[in-house]
Amino acid sequence: xxxxxxxxxxxxxxxxxxxxxxxxxxxxxxxxxxxxxxxxxxxxxxxxxxxxxxxxxxxxxxxxxxxxxxxxxxxxxxxxxxxxxxxxxxxxxxxxxxxxxxxxxxxxxx
Numbered sequence: 184x185x186x187x188x189x190x191x192x193x194x195x196x197x198x199x200x201x202x203x204x205x206x207x208x209x210x211x212x213x214x215x216x217x218x219x220x221x222x223x224x225x226x227x228x229x230x231x232x233x234x235x236x237x238x239x240x241x242x243x244x245x246x247x248x249x250x251x252x253x254x255x256x257x258x259x260x261x262x263x264x265x266x267x268x269x270x271x272x273x274x275x276x277x278x279x280x281x282x283x284x285x286x287x288x289x290x291x292x293x
Contacts, residue, residue, distance in 0.1 A: 188226045195220035 198216035205212060 188223060188230050191219060191223035191226055195223050 195216055198212060198219055202213035202216050
């Protein structure tokens with residue numbers, strides 16, 4: 184985009200020189216030259232704004248990626264803890280079953 188802006192500005196400058204050399208006969212060309220200069224200026228502003236917006240988008244994407252990585256780490260940690268708790272529940276259930284078996288055996292002997 185910057186190349187187009189530079190070329191348009193150069194075209195404006197060249198057409199201004201041609202208009203100046205043509206004097207009265209170049210008045211129409213001078214008007215065209217001024218419009219080309221305005222176009223180059225607007226194109227430059229557009230290019231600058233587009234670059235700023237693109238930089239903002241890239242920064243947001245980077246922030247999003249970092250937050251996504253943070254979320255994945257929290258998610259993994261949550262499931263590791265959840266699985267640990269689940270394993271503890273299963274172990275306690277098995278211990279309780281063993282306790283019931285022992286309690287039944289003790290009851291038989293009493």
